[in-house]
Amino acid sequence: MATGELSTEQQRISSLYDRLDRERAAAKAALDAALRDPHERRVHREVAVRTWSEQLGRLKVAEEGLCFGRTDHTDGSRRYIGRIGLSDPADDYRPLLTDWRAPVARPFYTATGAHPEGLTRRRHFRTRGRRLEGFHDDELGLADAALREALDAPRGGTMRDIVATIQAEQDEVIRLDHRGVLVVEGGPGTGKTAVALHRVAYLLYTRRERLARQGVLVVGPNAGFLRYIGDVLPSLGETDVVFAAPGELFPGVRAVREDTLELRGLKGGLAAVDLLREAVADRQELPERPIPVELEDVTVHVDASAALYARDRARASGLRHNEARQVFHDALADALVEPALALIGPDWAELADDVRRELGDSPDLRRAVDALWPPLTPRRLLADLYEGRCFAVGYPELYRADGSAWTVSDVPLLDEAAELLGTSDEAERAAERERAEQVEYARGVLEVVDTDPELHEDELRAVDLVDAEWLADRHEARDHRTTAERAAADREWTYGHVVVDEAQELSEMEWRVLMRRSPNRSMTVVGDLAQRQAEAGARSWDAVLSPYVGDRWVHRRLTVNYRTPAAVMDYAASSLALVDPSAEQPVSVRRGESPVEMEVDDLAVVWRLCAESGTFAVIGVDGGLSPREAKGLEFDTVVVVEPERMTAAERYVAFTRATQRLVVVRLKR
Ligand SMILES: Nc1ncnc2c1ncn2[C@@H]1O[C@H](COP(=O)(O)OP(=O)(O)OP(=O)(O)O)[C@@H](O)[C@H]1O
Numbered sequence: 001m002a003t004g005e006l007s008t009e010q011q012r013i014s015s016l017y018d019r020l021d022r023e024r025a026a027a028k029a030a031l032d033a034a035l036r037d038p039h040e041r042r043v044h045r046e047v048a049v050r051t052w053s054e055q056l057g058r059l060k061v062a063e064e065g066l067c068f069g070r071t072d073h074t075d076g077s078r079r080y081i082g083r084i085g086l087s088d089p090a091d092d093y094r095p096l097l098t099d100w101r102a103p104v105a106r107p108f109y110t111a112t113g114a115h116p117e118g119l120t121r122r123r124h125f126r127t128r129g130r131r132l133e134g135f136h137d138d139e140l141g142l143a144d145a146a147l148r149e150a151l152d153a154p155r156g157g158t159m160r161d162i163v164a165t166i167q168a169e170q171d172e173v174i175r176l177d178h179r180g181v182l183v184v185e186g187g188p189g190t191g192k193t194a195v196a197l198h199r200v201a202y203l204l205y206t207r208r209e210r211l212a213r214q215g216v217l218v219v220g221p222n223a224g225f226l227r228y229i230g231d232v233l234p235s236l237g238e239t240d241v242v243f244a245a246p247g248e249l250f251p252g253v254r255a256v257r258e259d260t261l262e263l264r265g266l267k268g269g270l271a272a273v274d275l276l277r278e279a280v281a282d283r284q285e286l287p288e289r290p291i292p293v294e295l296e297d298v299t300v301h302v303d304a305s306a307a308l309y310a311r312d313r314a315r316a317s318g319l320r321h322n323e324a325r326q327v328f329h330d331a332l333a334d335a336l337v338e339p340a341l342a343l344i345g346p347d348w349a350e351l352a353d354d355v356r357r358e359l360g361d362s363p364d365l366r367r368a369v370d371a372l373w374p375p376l377t378p379r380r381l382l383a384d385l386y387e388g389r390c391f392a393v394g395y396p397e398l399y400r401a402d403g404s405a406w407t408v409s410d411v412p413l414l415d416e417a418a419e420l421l422g423t424s425d426e427a428e429r430a431a432e433r434e435r436a437e438q439v440e441y442a443r444g445v446l447e448v449v450d451t452d453p454e455l456h457e458d459e460l461r462a463v464d465l466v467d468a469e470w471l472a473d474r475h476e477a478r479d480h481r482t483t484a485e486r487a488a489a490d491r492e493w494t495y496g497h498v499v500v501d502e503a504q505e506l507s508e509m510e511w512r513v514l515m516r517r518s519p520n521r522s523m524t525v526v527g528d529l530a531q532r533q534a535e536a537g538a539r540s541w542d543a544v545l546s547p548y549v550g551d552r553w554v555h556r557r558l559t560v561n562y563r564t565p566a567a568v569m570d571y572a573a574s575s576l577a578l579v580d581p582s583a584e585q586p587v588s589v590r591r592g593e594s595p596v597e598m599e600v601d602d603l604a605v606v607w608r609l610c611a612e613s614g615t616f617a618v619i620g621v622d623g624g625l626s627p628r629e630a631k632g633l634e635f636d637t638v639v640v641v642e643p644e645r646m647t648a649a650e651r652y653v654a655f656t657r658a659t660q661r662l663v664v665v666r667l668k669r
Contacts, residue, residue: 187586188656189563214496268507268536320422565592
């Protein structure tokens with residue numbers, strides 16, 4: 001990057017900030033004037049104050065990353081793209097900065113090598129505060145040479161964007177105008193991940209209203225993979241995109257530990273839904289001994305038959321466990337009225353309403369309800385199940401000493417449990433309390449503002465403009481978190497679009513979670529059935545998707561391998577044939593070097609060899625990366641240790657991670 005060019009761009013950006021400062025000063029002056037204008041009618045003043053406050057807010061937010069891009073057009077013109085639009089009033093409002101949402105800014109987001117949309121170059125600025133630290137260019141409309149150069153370049157620790165060299169079949173997927181589920185299938189290295197991420201960037205731009213509000217969820221196989229792809233999306237989209245591994249889909253849990261193969265199968269299949277239903281039913285108990293409920297004159301007992309009656313009523317209500325607690329309580333109270341009246345005496349039937357009321361308020365009865373039909377959180381339900389209740393429910397294999405040591409396959413069960421249990425009224429009461437506290441806080445703020453000694457009597461006071469509720473709402477709306485942060489913390493958040501990478505690995509239970517997060521079924525599903533390592537994973541896309549969308553999903557195939565040299569793919573072919581004899585290999589762009597096989601005394605030799613060769617990974621079943629961890633990644637050199645100890649699918653994944661060289665190592669015995 002030429003220093004001269006950097007300083008020219010810096011000057012340009014500085015002058016944009018000067019313009020911003022001037023607009024801010026003007027907005028501030030207008031706000032002050034509106035606040036102090038004694039003649040204006042209150043309603044007009046209120047509108048003016050809000051308008052100018054919002055304008056000031058917008059200008060303030062634009063401070064960070066005011067200008068982040070430039071587009072150069074085939075007609076020789078040039079445009080600077082930024083968070084807001086700015087123009088020069090002294091020069092007939094000549095545009096200085098184009099708002100990224102303006103239609104003319106579109107090519108900045110959507111142009112690709114295959115569709116340059118009238119651009120010759122796109123420039124991305126990297127700024128810190130008001131200082132320009134650097135920029136990088138996508139030269140568009142490039143020939144094959146650029147693709148080759150990109151593919152031959154050594155790989156870094158993170159994935160790069162491919163906008164400049166996107167190929168036609170990939171471009172079609174990125175821009176496909178399909179609102180439902182799109183399945184993108186293709187062999188290793190065909191750019192499925194790259195394409196899915198560019199599609200997100202494209203959708204974030206073309207459907208930004210909905211997506212900025214609801215956010216996009218990108219699910220990838222593990223945290224290492226998510227770090228690897230995290231830099232690909234243009235920085236603008238970052239606040240709207242949640243990256244999560246399957247072990248992170250339940251807020252507050254970050255599971256990385258894996259269960260045994262058998263348990264993964266048990267927890268991943270649809271039968272787990274029934275298992276959970278049984279676990280919930282197990283918490284709707286009958287008393288072993290009658291539980292006394294003391295009333296003013298008599299003591300009645302919650303015995304098994306009263307509890308059975310109440311349980312049947314509560315179950316028949318169709319409400320979820322926590323929500324049905326009140327039904328259980330009321331039914332139990334009903335069941336105890338007769339016994340109480342019998343004890344009080346045969347002549348006191350007219351006391352029935354009083355007794356019912358007394359039972360309704362009885363702390364003893366509340367305690368009995370808590371014991372027999374307790375409020376449950378998903379974590380409590382599962383931890384108790386694993387720590388011992390699994391024996392009673394008939395699944396002893398689920399036992400573990402620390403029930404809360406969550407595994408990846410527990411996550412969909414936690415989510416399913418949340419569905420079965422419903423929100424507990426306790427939790428809702430807490431939210432209600434929180435809201436009351438916010439209003440109280442807002443009132444406090446108003447009082448402070450209202451007694452500000454600086455203000456004169458005839459000046460507008462804050463309470464004239466706002467009330468506590470409004471302030472509390474604003475306080476909430478300003479809840480400084482981004483869409484992505486709010487979405488990630490909220491189990492019931494529904495996303496505008498969901499991307500599933502390495503989708504062949506997800507279990508049926510994991511699909512249920514994702515479908516709950518995506519009620520509009522706007523999804524990009526990316527995978528390769530031949531690379532499936534998970535026993536509980538997908539065997540056909542139709543089997544996975546038809547329960548949710550029938551046959552209303554669209555399928556696209558990518559056929560060219562941009563990563564793995566043909567020589568390595570030939571070597572991997574026998575493993576692929578074992579996984580699926582009918583599977584077609586993608587065609588590799590490069591021939592590359594033939595894989596090397598060697599026998600070594602110990603792995604130290606291998607590490608020394610690799611240290612000289614760009615990025616590398618050693619993949620093995622014990623030591624280095626496991627085939628599971630290597631999923632979706634790539635390295636200049638890949639060393640696979642003792643492939644015979646892997647399954648065919650694992651071997652296939654391991655071999656195809658190499659961009660340049662594959663070394664296969666066996667240890668001398
Ligand atoms: N059009 C392209 N121009 C330049 N590089 C590309 C292009 N398409 C893909 N690549 C590169 O090819 C490599 C493989 O891409 P990617 O990881 O998206 O493939 P994949 O299909 O998800 O692979 P796998 O299923 O094996 O994980 C990456 O380095 C990516 O940047």
